[in-house]
Amino acid sequence: MASKKAAQKSLSLAPVLDLNEATALHAQLMGLKGGPLVIDASAVERVGALCAQVLMAGAKSWEEDKQPFTFAKVSEPFMKTMQLIGVNIDHLLAQEARQ
Amino acid sequence: MDMNEIKEIFFQECEEQLAELESGLLKLNDGDRDPETVNAVFRAVHSIKGGAGAFGLDDLVSFAHVFETTLDCVRSNKLEPTQDVLKVMLKSADVLADLTNAARDGGSVDEARSRTLIRELEALAHGETHAAEPAAPKPVAAASKPAEPAPVVAKPDVNDEGFQPIPFSFGDFDDEPAAQYVPTCQIVFRPNRELYAKGNEAVLLLRDLSRLGEMSVYCDMDRLPPLDKMNPEEAYFSWKVSVTTDKGEDGVRSVFEFAEWDCELDVRTIEEEIVGDAADDDEPPMQAVPFDLSLLEDGPAAGGEEEPVASESDAAAAIAAADTASKVAQVASRAAENAKAAAAAATAAQANQASAAGQTIRVDLDRVDRLINLVGELVINQAMLSQSVVENDNNGVSSINMGLEELQQLTREIQDSVMAIRAQPVKPVFQRMARTVREIADITGKSVRLITEGENTEVDKTVIDKLAEPLTHMIRNAVDHGLEMPEKREALGKNPEGTVRLTAKHRSGRIVIELADDGAGINREKVRQKAIDNDLIAADANLSDEEIDNLIFHAGFSTADKVSDLSGRGVGMDVVKRSIQALGGRISISSKPGQGSVFTMSLPLTLAVLDGMVVTVAGQTLVVPLTAIVETLQPEASAIHSFGASQRLISIRNSFCPLVDVGRILNFRSTQANPMDGVALLVESEGGGQRALMVDAIQGQRQVVIKSLEANYTHVPGIAAATILGDGRVALILDVDAVVAASRGQPLRQDISLAATG
Numbered sequence: 001m002a003s004k005k006a007a008q009k010s011l012s013l014a015p016v017l018d019l020n021e022a023t024a025l026h027a028q029l030m031g032l033k034g035g036p037l038v039i040d041a042s043a044v045e046r047v048g049a050l051c052a053q054v055l056m057a058g059a060k061s062w063e064e065d066k067q068p069f070t071f072a073k074v075s076e077p078f079m080k081t082m083q084l085i086g087v088n089i090d091h092l093l094a095q096e097a098r099q
Numbered sequence: 100m101d102m103n104e105i106k107e108i109f110f111q112e113c114e115e116q117l118a119e120l121e122s123g124l125l126k127l128n129d130g131d132r133d134p135e136t137v138n139a140v141f142r143a144v145h146s147i148k149g150g151a152g153a154f155g156l157d158d159l160v161s162f163a164h165v166f167e168t169t170l171d172c173v174r175s176n177k178l179e180p181t182q183d184v185l186k187v188m189l190k191s192a193d194v195l196a197d198l199t200n201a202a203r204d205g206g207s208v209d210e211a212r213s214r215t216l217i218r219e220l221e222a223l224a225h226g227e228t229h230a231a232e233p234a235a236p237k238p239v240a241a242a243s244k245p246a247e248p249a250p251v252v253a254k255p256d257v258n259d260e261g262f263q264p265i266p267f268s269f270g271d272f273d274d275e276p277a278a279q280y281v282p283t284c285q286i287v288f289r290p291n292r293e294l295y296a297k298g299n300e301a302v303l304l305l306r307d308l309s310r311l312g313e314m315s316v317y318c319d320m321d322r323l324p325p326l327d328k329m330n331p332e333e334a335y336f337s338w339k340v341s342v343t344t345d346k347g348e349d350g351v352r353s354v355f356e357f358a359e360w361d362c363e364l365d366v367r368t369i370e371e372e373i374v375g376d377a378a379d380d381d382e383p384p385m386q387a388v389p390f391d392l393s394l395l396e397d398g399p400a401a402g403g404e405e406e407p408v409a410s411e412s413d414a415a416a417a418i419a420a421a422d423t424a425s426k427v428a429q430v431a432s433r434a435a436e437n438a439k440a441a442a443a444a445a446t447a448a449q450a451n452q453a454s455a456a457g458q459t460i461r462v463d464l465d466r467v468d469r470l471i472n473l474v475g476e477l478v479i480n481q482a483m484l485s486q487s488v489v490e491n492d493n494n495g496v497s498s499i500n501m502g503l504e505e506l507q508q509l510t511r512e513i514q515d516s517v518m519a520i521r522a523q524p525v526k527p528v529f530q531r532m533a534r535t536v537r538e539i540a541d542i543t544g545k546s547v548r549l550i551t552e553g554e555n556t557e558v559d560k561t562v563i564d565k566l567a568e569p570l571t572h573m574i575r576n577a578v579d580h581g582l583e584m585p586e587k588r589e590a591l592g593k594n595p596e597g598t599v600r601l602t603a604k605h606r607s608g609r610i611v612i613e614l615a616d617d618g619a620g621i622n623r624e625k626v627r628q629k630a631i632d633n634d635l636i637a638a639d640a641n642l643s644d645e646e647i648d649n650l651i652f653h654a655g656f657s658t659a660d661k662v663s664d665l666s667g668r669g670v671g672m673d674v675v676k677r678s679i680q681a682l683g684g685r686i687s688i689s690s691k692p693g694q695g696s697v698f699t700m701s702l703p704l705t706l707a708v709l710d711g712m713v714v715t716v717a718g719q720t721l722v723v724p725l726t727a728i729v730e731t732l733q734p735e736a737s738a739i740h741s742f743g744a745s746q747r748l749i750s751i752r753n754s755f756c757p758l759v760d761v762g763r764i765l766n767f768r769s770t771q772a773n774p775m776d777g778v779a780l781l782v783e784s785e786g787g788g789q790r791a792l793m794v795d796a797i798q799g800q801r802q803v804v805i806k807s808l809e810a811n812y813t814h815v816p817g818i819a820a821a822t823i824l825g826d827g828r829v830a831l832i833l834d835v836d837a838v839v840a841a842s843r844g845q846p847l848r849q850d851i852s853l854a855a856t857g
Contacts, residue, residue: 019295019332026331033326049290049301053323053335061326084305086318086338 010072012040017051025051029058035067038094042073047081059092070094109150110203111461116143117196121530124192128185134174138360141170147195156202158213159195165217166191169224178223187219193534284344284351287365289337294361296332305338307354312344341369464560467520474510474517475804481510482801482825511802522557525603525612528567529554532601535571539578546585546596547578553603558610562702565682566612569675573614573698574599576672581618581696591693593617606701609684609836615697621690623647648688648696652676680814685836701836703805703819709832711803712780713824714794717767720830721794722803722822727835729781729789731797734758734774745771749779749791756781758791759842761833765817782835790839801825805832817841 009032014021029037039055062069072094082089123140126133148163169188172178180188194216197208286308290301308314316338323335344350351366352359485503529551540547582588582597589595602613623644630636630650642650651672679686684702711722712731732751739758740748747758758779762768772793779791803822808815808831819834 018300019298022331026326026329029326047302048295049334049336050295050332052302054326054329054331056320057323057326057329057335060323064325081302084309084316085302085336086316086340087320087336 008036008038010038010040013044013078015043015045017044017047019048019050022048022050022054026054029054033061034065037062037067037069038072039070040073041071041078042075044075044078047078049085052082052085052087056087059089106154108461109154110199113147113150113199116146117192117199118527118530119143120192120195121189121533122526124185124189125533127180128182128189132180137170137174137180141167141174142360144170144195147199151202154202156198158208159198159202162191162195162198162213162217165220165224166195169220172224184223187216187223189537191216191220193537196534282343282345282347283369284342284348285367285369286340286342286351287337287363288340288355289363290334290358291361291363292332292334294358295334297361299358299361301334301336301338304354304358305340308340308342308351311342311346311350311354314340314342316340337363462520467517471517471521474514478510478514478802478804479823479825481506483827486825514804519557521559523560523563524555524557525563525566525610526554528563528570529601529603531567532570532574535574536578536599539575543579544584545578545582547582547599548596549574549599549601551601556603556605556610558603558702562610562682565678566702569678569700570601570612570614572672572675574601577614577616577618577696577698581616581620583619609701609703612700612702613697614700615695617695620692620694620696621648621651621688623692626650645689648690651688652686709803709805709822711801711822711832713798713801713803713830714778714780715796715798716765716794717762717772719767720798720824720828721761722801722830722832723780723782723792723794724819724832724835725800727782729783732779732781732791734777734779734791734793736775739774747771747774749774751781751791756789756791757842758793759838760793761838762793762795764838764841782839790842792833792835792838803830803832 011028011032013025017025037058059069069092071089071092074089074093079089120140120143123136123143126136127140144163144167148160148167151159151163166188169178169191173180173184178184194208194213198213200206201208288301288304290299294301305316309316317340319337319339320335322337323329329335342351346353348366348368352364355362355364358364481503485507488499488503533549533551536547536549539545577599578597582599583591583593585595585597588597598617600613600615602611602615604611604613626647627636627642627650630647630653631638635650635653636642652675653673676686679700679702682702684700686698686700688696688698690696709722710725712725712728714721714723734749738750740750740755742748742757748755749758750756758774760771763771772795774793777793777795778797779793781789781791783789801824803824805820806822806829808818808821811821815831817834817837818831819837820832821829822832824830
């Protein structure tokens with residue numbers, strides 16, 4: 001893994017996270033690996049299962065690397081969709097201090 | 100786009116679905132047990148039913164429904180697709196086709212037949228399965244019945260996954276579970292990669308599910324790999340969902356209508372009583388789904404899907420519309436949901452033809468023809484242009500020549516592509532023959548197997564359309580007259596099941612269709628006697644076997660002792676011959692007593708472009724199809740041998756080959772040419788033999804556009820068609836086979852000759 005960087009990286013998610021976006025999102029996340037990450041999901045209007053998969057795989061990998069992976073802001077559609085598809089991201093929300 | 104146009108599209112698609120259905124059933128009949136085949140068959144019937152429902156074609160719907168129910172038993176492995184079962188199914192496919200035709204063109208169908216089949220299908224569905232089949236999706240028929248709570252029959256042993264749904268009840272937890280009559284469905288939904296690839300979205304499916312009733316969902320992420328090992332377009336998530344809904348399993352399944360081929364789906368109904376037994380589940384609790392889903396809606400698209408599954412019939416209509424009309428009318432709610440047109444197209448394509456890749460458009464044939472004609476003119480024009488440039492420019496300005504060469508390649512490519520539009524595989528015609536064989540076998544009590552080969556051989560659409568009728572005649576003849584009764588076959592040591600083989604292939608620039616049976620062959624004695632009786636030939640005429648065989652192509656000839664419903668009126672074979680000739684084709688027969696007969700039809704690939712060798716014969720310019728030519732050679736005096744009075748042979752690499760003087764046969768000249776002055780073209784003729792055609796000189800090799808002689812002038816024996824050369828002159832295209840046949844001493848006439856080779 002790359003050297004741990006103290007600087008916290010952040011990633012703003014695109015409004016539409018559909019099939020076409022999954023690969024791009026995966027690449028973005030791969031590029032950010034190794035350091036703490038804050039995700040801004042406040043602009044998200046629509047999210048598909050594939051992108052949810054990528055995000056969850058990211059959360060898993062970050063956890064393995066013992067690096068924080070948090071959602072700083074989430075939009076309502078994002079939360080609703082996550083609930084709908086039964087993906088619990090409560091523990092990844094910024095309010096839960098897990099630094 | 101008015102309703103009639105949509106309906107027309109529906110019928111066109113029905114035709115495709117029926118073809119799909121039939122080929123699938125035949126595959127099953129041959130022992131194919133691939134679930135995808137069963138699915139394809141099911142899908143075909145289902146689509147027809149759905150569309151028919153939307154157009155209120157009740158007969159079609161009710162028959163398709165029964166058929167579908169039985170197919171579903173096969174699909175869910177409750178019913179083994181044995182030969183007997185498939186026989187009923189193939190007949191049902193025929194009736195379905197009849198009903199479709201009746202719905203389109205009016206007319207009536209044999210109601211007794213369809214009623215019998217309905218009973219047989221129902222017997223299969225019920226006899227072999229349990230009294231009820233909760234899994235059978237029956238949206239349309241259910242619409243007419245009172246909405247009964249579908250899952251009355253429950254399966255108590257659902258719990259093979261150690262998972263129990265927790266009933267959700269917002270508000271009144273004190274409800275007695277048993278008091279509720281609303282069934283709970285447990286759904287295991289595992290999408291495949293294709294589901295996403297086709298533009299479907301698990302999230303939307305789950306949202307639709309959540310609208311059915313109270314839903315709880317658990318997302319199984321166990322298969323999710325770490326980020327660096329994952330493929331972002333692979334499907335890793337799977338879901339376990341429980342929905343409490345009065346729509347029952349049918350409602351749940353209808354949500355997955357468009358996705359069910361691309362996911363593993365298991366829907367079960369749980370009886371209220373057993374819910375809660377497994378409270379000590381170690382599964383994580385499921386998340387409740389909020390009811391307010393409005394934020395997930397796509398604003399503009401919401402209009403089409405106000406009530407997701409308002410009633411069974413609405414759902415059926417929506418499904419039907421999506422199935423049949425989604426390409427043209429934005430009716431389908433799901434298609435509208437997908438923002439991207441590509442995604443919508445993918446969904447529609449998936450629904451219509453999940454197995455066949457590739458998209459199609461429907462184009463009016465006239466437009467294609469116009470295009471083909473124009474391209475033909477373009478090719479001729481290009482040839483003229485390049486010729487005049489070559490003639491007028493002796494300096495050889497290379498840039499012009501290079502440009503011309505490129506133009507030539509381009510026109511060539513355009514022409515090839517345009518021709519490809521017109522060409523279609525003979526498969527649909529062959530499939531229709533399968534039905535003919537079945538019906539005749541049924542009526543005659545014979546057991547027949549139809550083997551088709553080369554179904555994908557492509558030929559011009561006109562030829563295909565006109566091929567069906569003569570082929571049907573010939574198949575009837577082959578089964579009715581050709582094949583013996585099973586008992587007789589057995590006594591002769593043959594397989595009691597007769598074989599009829601239908602083959603299509605390309606040969607020397609034509610399409611050759613062969614129909615072979617392994618029956619008794621032509622009874623030459625009987626044919627001869629009959630011909631004498633009917634004054635077709637003189638009693639003492641001395642005819643070769645081949646000539647006798649060809650007598651059956653005469654009008655008013657039938658060897659059948661009594662006229663049957665099927666064939667034997669004596670109108671069959673001469674009609675066949677005439678329709679084949681009208682297509683510019685030939686038909687010939689070869690028969691071996693006791694072993695069967697082979698009918699060979701050779702048809703031109705009309706409208707096609709021809710690669711030809713331009714040759715000179717007695718001052719005339721002729722084009723010899725390149726496909727027929729094996730090699731060209733300059734004869735030497737030592738290689739020419741005389742044979743008989745006027746025949747000559749040429750020896751080529753230690754084998755002898757008859758030398759055919761083209762100019763003599765076409766009556767271009769009255770004396771035989773000197774072989775040493777000309778060039779010999781070694782050609783392969785239809786019979787398989789080689790002949791050396793003698794011409795005066797070779798001008799070159801060229802691509803020519805076929806202009807029909809029949810359409811513009813009249814049929815000329817020995818000439819297949821005409822073309823226009825670069826200098827504007829008309830050149831005739833040689834009919835190699837006819838010339839070869841003529842060289843064997845058969846007259847080059849087609850009107851009154853006994854010979855089959857016109």
